[in-house]
Amino acid sequence: MFLHQEYLDRSGIDIAWMGHPSKANLILRSSNPYRYRWVIVQFHLSGPDTHPKKYDISYLVPKKHNIKGPFVSKKQSVFWDQFDYTLSSWLHRAKRKFKILRTKEEREIALWEMFVYTSEDSFAKLSYETRKCLCNSLDPRVAIEERHKSFVAMQDALESRYSKMYMAFHEKFLNPYLESIEITNL
Numbered sequence: 001m002f003l004h005q006e007y008l009d010r011s012g013i014d015i016a017w018m019g020h021p022s023k024a025n026l027i028l029r030s031s032n033p034y035r036y037r038w039v040i041v042q043f044h045l046s047g048p049d050t051h052p053k054k055y056d057i058s059y060l061v062p063k064k065h066n067i068k069g070p071f072v073s074k075k076q077s078v079f080w081d082q083f084d085y086t087l088s089s090w091l092h093r094a095k096r097k098f099k100i101l102r103t104k105e106e107r108e109i110a111l112w113e114m115f116v117y118t119s120e121d122s123f124a125k126l127s128y129e130t131r132k133c134l135c136n137s138l139d140p141r142v143a144i145e146e147r148h149k150s151f152v153a154m155q156d157a158l159e160s161r162y163s164k165m166y167m168a169f170h171e172k173f174l175n176p177y178l179e180s181i182e183i184t185n186l
Helices: 003-011 080-094 104-116 120-125 127-138 144-161 165-179
Strands: 023-030 036-047 054-062 071-079 099-100
Touching: 023 104, 036 080, 036 104, 054 104, 071 080, 099 104, 104 120, 104 127, 104 144, 104 165, 127 144, 144 165
Parallel strands: none
Antiparallel strands: 023 036, 023 099, 036 054, 054 071
């Protein structure tokens, strides 16, 4: 327990406290399941140990045919004491259009959707059965469990027959952004 948490507990002050992780990602998806819009909020604690730390916050949005990579980013730096306010106010404004993806399956599906969105040209050469599985993994009318099964089947197909696409998905999307934090009261 941090010192300020202990003070708040002793004083009987009941406020939401988010904590200060050193590195984390939040994946947000459009509240409307038929609109494919995502935002990855990535934050990293930096600075020397002898001075107050600051957070480097990046807001990443996937873009089609982007020369610099699959994401367009906006960066912001805030000191640790403004982190709670900055993140909670941004999430409060964004909650009308976006929802936070809390489960690992939802995050994997969202990252998969982002990958397909940014590199859709590569999927034209797939076989009919593989494209059928791809469509099932992207269909918002299908239950998340069924979509995740199709996602796993697509990963197996890509790994066995299309290894470059499989490696691109893991290197650019899944590995860097899958780890997330738990936010309970937003």
